[in-house]
């Protein structure tokens with residue numbers, strides 16, 4: 001057990017005028033993650049702390065937050081890998097704050113809906129599944145592994161200044177379907193993509209790439225999608 | 235409720251990519267400012283050779299030599315980071331973008347010290363010959 005210090009962002013819009021940080025000293029077990037620390041605080045020390053979590057093994061995407069200045073999943077980030085003390089925990093930037101570490105994710109889901117993240121194909125369905133070869137599958141890369149945690153979108157300066165910007169997660173989804181050989185929906189998505197809150201707001205800042213806890217690469221997906229849209233328009 | 239939407243600019247870590255982007259913006263703005271000034275200076279040619287000569291005398295004063303060292307920085311930075319952006323967009327270099335940035339910046343530093351050194355040398359020469367630092 002080792003004592004570590006955590007500086008946690010606290011803000012209750014009903015009672016506080018301004019956000020502040022509260023410091024907690026916690027005895028950390030060797031294999032603890034940031035989420036274990038938050039649970040320790042909420043369950044045993046200060047029940048007023050608010051944050052989101054569900055699966056606690058990196059698959060539901062609920063627990064994304066900013067730790068020491070970089071977005072990550074609280075349930076995947078091991079305390080032992082962090083030398084710096086205190087460890088600073090903030091809510092995801094770019095979103096309105098509900099309370100403490102819980103933010104309003106509505107703009108994130110709105111953006112996602114705008115790119116129609118489902119298979120669009122009006123051909124009559126075959127009797128079994130729509131087959132793909134290994135090579136066709138490879139075109140989508142690992143983009144199918146996105147857990148929609150919003151770590152990427154919330155790390156993007158273009159999103160901080162334009163809350164309607166689709167953002168890397170929605171654009172990665174658009175990439176995933178556009179480069180799916182079974183999908184025929186580009187003409188239905190192009191309006192949302194080729195728009196001032198769309199594709200062209202990406203300046204290849206690469207914060208999304210460094211933030212993604214699943215090691216996906218939204219930056220590269222956006223570049224490919226941009227090229228595809230230009231080809232489509234020519 | 236206070237607007238906390240842009241607190242990323244003050245609280246998110248300034249990693250290589252975000253810093254490179256901000257510098258790209260700032261040097262870009264500086265270049266737009268310079269080009270405007272440049273066109274304005276050169277347009278004095280319309281007012282006849284004397285006016286042009288007089289304007290040129292102002293802008294070749296030591297002060298402007300030093301400013302040009304800053305201009306050289308902007309040109310070199312903007313061009314080299316532009317190469318990095320092309321590499322990201324067209325050659326899938328996202329995963330290598332940081333080492334690429336530092337490599338290009340090393341090249342840029344050599345170019346800047348080389349070119350800037352020559353410019354500073356020239357300005358010192360002018361000052362030595364008794365030219366005033368400020369042209370006005």
Ligand code: SF4
Nearest residue numbers: 146147149150152212
């Ligand atoms: S791309 Fe990565 S960071 Fe972005 S929502 Fe998906 S899993 Fe999260």
Ligand code: FES
Nearest residue numbers: 054056061063075
């Ligand atoms: S709690 Fe599900 S991803 Fe962290």
